[in-house]
Amino acid sequence: MKSNTRKLVLNSLLLAMGLLLHQLTPAIGLPMQPDMALIMLFVIMVINKDDYKTSLVAGIVTGVFTALTTKFPAGQVPNILDKIITTNIVYVLMYIMYRFPVIKKLSNKKQNLVVSTVILPLGTLISGTVFLGSAQILAGLPGSFITLFLAAVAPAIIINLVVGLFIFKVVDMSVSRANYQSTSRNK
Secondary structure, three states: OHHHHHHHHHHHHHHHHHHHHHHHOOOOOOOOOOOHHHHHHHHHHHHOOOOHHHHHHHHHHHHHHHHHHOOOOOOHHHHHHHHHHHHHHHHHHHHHHOOOHHHHOOOHHHHHHHHHHHHHHHHHHHHHHHHHHHHHHHOOOOOOHHHHHHHHHHHHHHHHHHHHHHHHHHHHHHHHHHHHHHHHHHO
16 A cells, blocks of 8 residues: 555656646747657666556646647647647557567666656657647647747757656655655665
């Protein structure tokens, strides 16, 4: 029971941090802002790599949060669709990656780091493509798909990789220390 509560609290904190980062991130001269909540979604998915339900719920919650804070005109429904679709695709990719013999030989921390290094840019690419595609179908885009993709999604891929790896390392280190302290008290 304790581990479920601990997992729920950790995921809730990460989702809240993702919401704050998403709300506070400026558009940095792009037509759309980079989606920092997406980084936290991927971190949650890697930490809970064997728990599809947790990943899906985190994807839905992230979609709702980003829909509430979007600066994109009529971007509410595309944000929700994007996060749900992206969560499912990324989960399948992670499932496959964790079963590669090369990755299975690594320690758990190194497995997570390798998977994160692949998932952050690839997941951002998937998310940006799904968002723009669904926004184009549902509401129309304020420019061409290619222009918005190159102006917003391509830089977001790089930003999410760099910032995401930093955040992942911080979260991983924090979780390791918290688990270490909680197990040392029980002895």
